[in-house]
Amino acid sequence: MASPVYIQIHNQIKQEIENGKWQVGAKIPAERELALSFGVSRMTLRQAIQTLVDEGILERHVGSGTFVANRKVQEKMSGVTSFTDLMIAAGKVPSSKTISYHITTPSESETELLELKPDVKVLRMERIRYGSGVPICFEIATVPANLINNFSKEEITTSLYKALEKKANLFPGRAIQTVSAMSASERIAEYLGIKRGAALLRLRQLSYLQDGRPFEYVHTQYVGDRFEFVLEK
Template identity: 85%
Template sequence: MTSPVYIQIHNQIKQDVENGKWRVGERIPAERELAELFNVSRMTLRQAIQTLVDDGILERHVGSGTFVANRKVQEKMSGVTSFTDLMLAAGKVPSSKTISYHLMTPSQSEIERLQLDGSKKVLRMERIRYGSNVPICYEVTAVPADLIEGFSKEEVTTSLYKALEEKAGLHPRRAIQTVSAMSASEKIAEYLHVKRGEALLRLRQISYLQDGRPFEYTHTQYVGDRFEFVLEK
């Protein structure tokens, strides 16, 4: 099955960055130029660019354009905990609103981070996560489709970790996490009930099972004044 066009563009630009076509900190061509180069609509091109921004490969500078992202200082955070458990521990009622839920061909970034071969599918879902009805974050998650075969949509979207443990005996054990700052886009601002341009915390996370297999690749945008990370050294 052929990958969606925006995924193909994502893969090509990612490869170009890795091959040094554009250096770290260098501005890539404007969306109009890239849309003409790939012979696609601006909307399709913008979707591809957004996936690269979400993956931390590119970054947008308001009024200046899109640039190859700088490497950032990384701090390891200890342990792996589901959003549901975090909210319960904080005395809040967890809930989610699913924006999209589809089986798809993985992007090159998802193939690498989830250690998939090209024939595998992923479940990609977009959710808004709430604590006692207050939007806390916007989340995009990719999970190997064969890992959740036989799971209901409700089980997966309500608490993936709980479903894995109770239905498959699979236990999340650790995660690699990268945190950076970003500004809320118009779309995300609407989802999270904040102003466009408001500061957000962006988390990219690869989560692993007890046997070492990566099972989840997530990029999440948190409202800065509603969530904080605690680092253990």
């Protein structure tokens, strides 16, 4: 099965950036111009650009355009904790609403990060995560499909980590985490019940099993005034 068109565009733009077509800090062409060059609708092109923004490869400057992202200062956070456990520890009732859930061809970034072999599909799901009924974050999670073949959709969307532990005897180990600031798009603002442009904390996380295999790539947008990260050194 061929990759979705927006993923193909994502991969090509990412490759061009890596090949030096656009340097760090450079402004990329306008969406209209790129849509014409790729022969796609602006909606499809925008989806590809948004995926690159979510991955931290591009960044939008309101009123100025879209630029190749600069490297940002990173802080390591200790431990890997599921959203469910975080909410329980905070005395809140965890829940989620699944926006999309499908097995698909991984993007080039997902293939690299998850160290996938050729032809391995992934589960990509979008969820709104809640704490006692209050939306806390919007999350896009990607997991190798062969890892969760025997899991039900309910088990995966409720708590993937608990399903891995109970059904497959697999335990999360370390994670590489990157946190940055961003503003809420119209779509995400609607999901999270906030105003467009409100402050968000963006977390990109690559999680590994205790045996060293990467098993989940997640980019999450947290409501700035509903969540905070605590760093341990």
